[in-house]
Amino acid sequence: MTDGQTLFAVFALLYLIECLRLMPSTAWMAAGSVKSRWSTIRPWMRFQIAGGSPLLLSAWPPLQAHTLALPWLFIPEHEVLRVRLTDRMIVNISWEKLALRVEEATLHLDSATSVRLASSAQAQTWLQRLAEWRDLAPEKRRDAFLQHARASLDTQAAKQTAAEAAKRTRSLRRLATLHFIWCFGVISVIYHRFGDSLLVLGGAAVLLVLQIIQSWLFLCTTRQMKALIPYRRWRALGIAFLPQLAMRAADVVSLATNHEPPHPLAWRVLLDEKFWLQTARQFWREARYVPGWSHNDSMPPEAEALQTFFRHENIAEADYDPPSAAKLPVCPRCGAEFQTGIATCKDCGGVELRNPAA
Numbered sequence: 481m482t483d484g485q486t487l488f489a490v491f492a493l494l495y496l497i498e499c500l501r502l503m504p505s506t507a508w509m510a511a512g513s514v515k516s517r518w519s520t521i522r523p524w525m526r527f528q529i530a531g532g533s534p535l536l537l538s539a540w541p542p543l544q545a546h547t548l549a550l551p552w553l554f555i556p557e558h559e560v561l562r563v564r565l566t567d568r569m570i571v572n573i574s575w576e577k578l579a580l581r582v583e584e585a586t587l588h589l590d591s592a593t594s595v596r597l598a599s600s601a602q603a604q605t606w607l608q609r610l611a612e613w614r615d616l617a618p619e620k621r622r623d624a625f626l627q628h629a630r631a632s633l634d635t636q637a638a639k640q641t642a643a644e645a646a647k648r649t650r651s652l653r654r655l656a657t658l659h660f661i662w663c664f665g666v667i668s669v670i671y672h673r674f675g676d677s678l679l680v681l682g683g684a685a686v687l688l689v690l691q692i693i694q695s696w697l698f699l700c701t702t703r704q705m706k707a708l709i710p711y712r713r714w715r716a717l718g719i720a721f722l723p724q725l726a727m728r729a730a731d732v733v734s735l736a737t738n739h740e741p742p743h744p745l746a747w748r749v750l751l752d753e754k755f756w757l758q759t760a761r762q763f764w765r766e767a768r769y770v771p772g773w774s775h776n777d778s779m780p781p782e783a784e785a786l787q788t789f790f791r792h793e794n795i796a797e798a799d800y801d802p803p804s805a806a807k808l809p810v811c812p813r814c815g816a817e818f819q820t821g822i823a824t825c826k827d828c829g830g831v832e833l834r835n836p837a838a
């Protein structure tokens with residue numbers, strides 16, 4: 481490798497590192513722009529770091545804005561608090577054993593369990609909320625959860641947060657896209673053709689000018705939101721001199737918000753309708769079909785919140801919980817079919833099977 485190629489590889493690596501974020505393991509990220517449909521990105525849940533997982537933001541041009549959503553991480557049950565650690569891992573902590581403590585964005589629930597939230601402010605909010613829930617009677621806890629769930633399923637608010645993030649970062653993203661193409665395209669072509677030459681030096685000078693303009697744009701864009709962006713001026717200085725910070729300047733702006741992240745289903749207007757419905761079915765099955773579903777009097781609080789939401793959004797039950805066409809007993813949670821005579825699905829922790837319609 482020549483010096484130029486090594487430098488190029490280092491830039492590419494630094495750029496990718498700048499696209500990485502440590503997020504709650506259950507997080508949903510949407511990437512899009514003012515007019516486009518938004519697509520979703522999930523973290524690598526296999527890697528657990530400080531109660532969270534790494535997530536790679538949308539990295540290729542045209543660079544996009546991002547907005548965050550979180551499923552319900554804490555669900556109060558009668559005896560225990562259910563804590564969602566990843567999509568598949570849920571732990572129960574008895575209310576008496578709850579020992580709440582916050583360390584930056586990580587909320588510790590007992591000696592063994594911790595959950596990363598999107599920011600330290602949100603970790604504090606949950607610390608207070610869970611302490612309040614602990615002191616309530618079980619019925620009141622359920623009400624408090626349903627109230628939180630309703631607020632997190634506000635589709636208009638979620639749409640507005642995303643639209644604002646896209647609008648606010650539009651010029652930053654446009655310039656960053658130009659900068660990206662210049663850095664990884666134009667300069668490498670010049671270098672490839674002419675080697676170490678004055679022309680490459682000229683290309684690098686253009687890069688520096690673009691960075692300085694980006695730094696100025698960043699300061700203008702964030703003038704109204706100083707409190708939400710820590711070390712704002714230092715960051716602007718970094719943008720002026722470090723290409724990877726200049727190209728990703730929009731990320732910190734688009735994710736800076738003091739609102740609580742909505743539930744992913746609140747993105748109904750942002751996402752493709754078919755994909756959204758698929759996601760809604762998934763959330764519904766996991767909330768509704770828990771062991772005991774066929775004979776319990778009341779639904780789990782999550783399922784109740786989702787049902788209220790679907791009714792409010794005019795989604796028919798046949799759409800979010802389509803009847804199975806199978807001729808054999810089927811697990812309503814994972815969809816697996818079983819021979820007659822089997823009553824529960826072991827893979828789903830003993831969920832009762834649904835018999836085929838006669």
Ligand SMILES: [Zn+2]
Pocket residue numbers: 811812813814815816825826827828831
């Ligand atoms: Zn199953």
